[in-house]
Amino acid sequence: MDPEFHRIRRLPPYVFEQVNSLKAKARARGEDIIDFGMGNPDLPTPKHIVDKLVETVADPRAHRYSVSRGIPGLRKAQAAYYARRFGVELDPDREVIATLGSKEGLANLAQAITAPGDTILVPNPSYPIHPYGFIIAGAAIRSLPPVTPETDFMTVLERATRHSVPMPTAIVLNYPSNPTAEVVDLDFYAPIVEFCRAKGIYILSDLAYSEIYFDGNPPPSILQVPGAKDIAVEFTSMSKTYSMPGWRMGFAVGNQKLIQALARMKSYLDYGAFTPIQVAATAALNGPQDCVEEARQIYKARRDVLIPGLLDAGWNVPSPPATMFAWAPIPPAFAHLGSLEFSKRLLTEAKVAVAPGLGFGEYGDGHVRIALVENEHRTRQAIRNIKRFLASADPARPQDAAVQKKVVA
Incomplete structure (x- = not known):
């Protein structure tokens, strides 16, 4: 062939x-x-999460089609996580959606917001779905090279934007970074939010490693920056935090327009994760965090x-x-x-x-x-x-x- x-x-x-x-x-x-x-x-996977899955899977009512956006209790649990961890208030109905892992969410959002020929800014090196989700959607990728001691991220971002035609639709950020393990503080995000708001560029933040940190302060969320929800959506995953990689459970939260675009795309593609998995994920977020x-x-x-x-x-x-x-x-x-x-x-x-x-x-x-x-x-x-x-x-x-x-x- x-x-x-x-x-x-x-x-x-x-x-x-x-x-x-x-x-x-x-x-x-x-x-x-x-x-x-x-x-x-x-x-x-922690026992209390597995036990909740086993309990729920015994109920035949849980075997029917689920909810593509995520069951209400799961979306509320994710909003509660953001409130206690980052001090960020989210509307579970308009600003939170469950995804089949953060990878699926990123790929489907790329399909939802990208037209052929659009320009997307992606750091290089990066997790493969960050550029290739958009390449599959028909976009052109402009790589942001590694920042050196002689430069800073804003210098790189401004130069990339100035030389991009058309103006970039979105930028992907990933801190803590896969693969480089680089971390940033909240001050790093503030000028990026200000710049992207002025230019009309969406920000897609991948925060899959929000809870796997060893030194210094816990990694921040870009949504902690005032005004970030005007342009930013953030992806998280339960794979690493709760040792649930095969369960395929993640979230996108933030900007209502982006969340609704992702929800509409997903409504044509899936019925959401198996309901017992969503119930168990709710138990993980609401339960003991030791x-x-x-x-x-x-x-x-x-x-x-x-x-x-x-x-x-x-x-x-x-x-x-x-x-x-x-x-x-x-x-x-x-x-x-x-x-x-x-x-x-x-x-x-x-x-x-x-x-x-x-x-x-x-x-x-x-x-x-x-x-x-x-x-x-x-x-x-x-x-x-x-x-x-x-x-x-x-x-x-x-x-x-x-x-x-x-x-x-």
């Missing part, structure tokens, strides 16, 4: 698939691969094993202040390989899987992303493997040659 479908042609080959394929083949050979590649939380702190401390403990261990192995990686990721510069001796080839070498020779930074945009190619999804014992094992690899591997040898040598041996 000829690859003639327009939207598919706009999507590049999936970079992560090359590493995933090598990983699958290695495991098929019986090799023990320590997998830091996918940000797939390994912690069990499970959130417990998960946070587990990720912090893993970070505090990983980062010093890598430094001892000869790999200097910044300690992430938030998220469940470390954004690791490729060791200088291997920098010429790029992130994809380095990831392949790490997998085949150290039995450790990471995500190549190239998969998050061209500006990410000098890094790999390491997810904190293995326990401390496995993390220490990975560090030992990496230490041996860095001490003995030949940086000049192509990955394919390394694989061939291993197979022959």
Whole structure:
């Protein structure tokens, strides 16, 4: 079949698939691969949330079509979360919508608000749905390069806007950031809100890691900035906060016009998450929150094993202040390989899987992303493997040659 479908042609080959394929083949050979590649939380969903799901699923009435916008109790629970966590008041009926994870919400909002040829501003590197949700919708992406000590975000934003034709429709922000783990304070958002209000640019804030933080103050919401609801909508997810990745439950909150656009789009596409999942999610938001702190401390403990261990192995990686990721510069001796080839070498020779930074945009190619999804014992094992690899591997040898040598041996 000829690859003639327009939207598919706009999507590049999936970079992560090359590493995933090598990983699958290695495991098929019986090799023990320590997998830091996918940000797939390994912690069990708290018992009281699971119990509520089991209780609700026993009721046949809960098996019917649900509500695309989210059941009223769930939307009220999310509004209550914003009130107690951020001091932001939301109308559950007009300013809150439940989504099938934040990823689905971002993709469907892109479809709702984007016309072919529209310009969208997206930081690079970034989580793939941030640019590609809009690319699928027909937009043109203008990448905002990483901010250096010599520049600031407003300088980058003003320059990108000045040179964009047409004027950007929206900008995507993601702090704490996946993949870079960068965090910002409320003062960072204020001038962006002011600028975008003046220019008529919508702001889409991805706050999926609002509760996974280790150092300093809890991450703020952009909706705390006065006037932000005039132009901004924010996405959150229960995947990391409550260890519910497979449940596919998230939210969009904020600007009424954007929320209503998303609701209209979703009304044609889905009936919402299975009602028992929505009821259990309500119990998570309204119930005891000690499970959130417990998960946070587990990720912090893993970070505090990983980062010093890598430094001892000869790999200097910044300690992430938030998220469940470390954004690791490729060791200088291997920098010429790029992130994809380095990831392949790490997998085949150290039995450790990471995500190549190239998969998050061209500006990410000098890094790999390491997810904190293995326990401390496995993390220490990975560090030992990496230490041996860095001490003995030949940086000049192509990955394919390394694989061939291993197979022959």
